[in-house]
C-alpha cells in the first residue's frame with residue numbers, strides 16, 4: 001500500500017454530494033446525512049454557537 005500518486009486513482013467513490021437543504025457539498029451518501037446542516041439525521045438545521053458568532057457578543061473580544 002502506497003500513499004503516493006498511484007493511490008490517487010483509487011479515489012473514485014463519491015462520499016459527499018450536494019445537500020438538498022443547505023446546498024453544501026457535504027451530504028454523505030453512505031451515511032445519508034449532511035455533515036453541514038444535519039439533513040437526513042435531524043429535522044432541525046444543525047447550528048452551533050461557535051460557528052455563527054455575532055460580531056458584538058460575549059467572548060468575542062480581541063484578547
Ligand SMILES: [Zn+2]
Pocket residue numbers: 019020021022023024026027034035036037038039
Ligand atoms: Zn445540508
